[in-house]
Amino acid sequence: MLKNQEDIRWTYKIDESELEKDLVLIDNVQFIYELSLAELELKALGVDFTVLNGLREFIIHNKNKDLIDTIRKRTSYFKSVSGKLTDYFYIIQKNRTKSVNQYLTHWIYPYKGKFHPQMIRALLNIIGMRKGDLVCDPFSGSGTTALESQLLGINFYGIDVSPLCVLQGKVKTKSVEKVIEIKEIKNEIINRLNQNLFNSEANYYKILEDIKDEDVRNFYLLARLVAISDNARRGKEFEKSFVKNLNLMVDSVEDYKEVINKLKLNLGTINIEVGDVRKINLPDNSVDGIITSPPYSIALDYVENDEHSLIDLGYEIDKLRDKFIGVRGNGKNKIELYNEDMKKAYSEFYRILKPNKYAVIVIGNATFQGREVQTVEFTIDYMQNLGFAFEKNILKLIFGLYNVMKKENILIFKKMN
Ligand SMILES: C[S@@+](CC[C@H](N)C(=O)[O-])C[C@H]1O[C@@H](n2cnc3c(N)ncnc32)[C@H](O)[C@@H]1O
Structure with missing residues (x-):
């Protein structure tokens, strides 16, 4: 401590x-x-x-x-x-970005629609998670719940349909155990870049093949995708962005190691895999808590958003798209498909959660073709139908994150016996 x-x-003042x-x-x-x-x-x-x-x-x-x-x-x-x-x-002082909430490894990869990590840490406390408990985020996204659980010594199981999300979650939580191995090959990787050897995709993926340790390989794979995304979204030159972000990534992982040593943290275990929320690979009554944020109906197209990285990873976008909730179908049919998928997801929440434990769902109503889609009301109704008690609704206003969303709700449910 x-x-x-x-x-x-740096960053925050302390007044005596x-x-x-x-x-x-x-x-x-x-x-x-x-x-x-x-x-x-x-x-x-x-x-x-x-x-x-x-x-x-x-x-x-x-x-x-x-x-x-x-x-x-x-x-x-x-x-x-x-x-x-x-x-x-x-x-939170260990922050390599200008964004208050992007401390430690949270910032790695510019994923749209991330949770506020501070809110997740609070929710873990509020639903009574303790060291050694198992918390699940079945829409694990960029891995915010994973990292915050790990910091509090809570074990974590997460799935996401996007392999890019799974990669982010793993790199943010697992690299800290491989700081030495990651640093050992950094200069070699940058030198190969300078010799122009991995300008072409094939070359870089060849270099990755030579890295035997999976966590180290994932780290360098994500470093490439951060630069690819920087290039696609903001027109930044790939090489410059790669070196700058790689250095920042290494610094952030070292920061994390420092935090663990300084505060004598016992980290929670982390297990993140590609999966579908409509059929979660966990036994009945096996998790102590769920904290998650589903796609907000049709508010954000997650596939389109990360298309450049998914293509770089070799995925066929159209095939992948079919599995994503909220992007299938057109017009009214899109919302019907969304509701159908979410019913299956919520039934799975009920199945995997232990009795008397809590599920937190952060969700908002999006506007579609000028009309508000009642996703929040739908969620509350359906969760109650399944046998959850509706315990709390905390309104969270968000400003200009993306145009279609003005506010979101933190919904807390308890699975009744
Ligand atoms: C609102 S985001 C979650 C963001 C996350 N809370 C974070 O902090 O980064 C919703 C996620 O649901 C995922 N998703 C969509 N369809 C899915 C499915 N069928 N099974 C599992 N995950 C899915 C998307 O890939 C996206 O990452």
């Missing part, structure tokens, strides 16, 4: 007077939903508290060493507790 504030490298307070919120916590989550996570961790002063000041009534330690090690929205800086406040 962190000893003093000299360990903090703040450290006298029981709890201090991290400066960027400002939205109502964030304050709600901050309160819910304190309650879930057994803290008896009162909120004062415009919702930003907290007084703890049941202070004791163990509780302070738990708050310090687990919470997501607090900078300090009883004068001690939290683990999370240390973790």
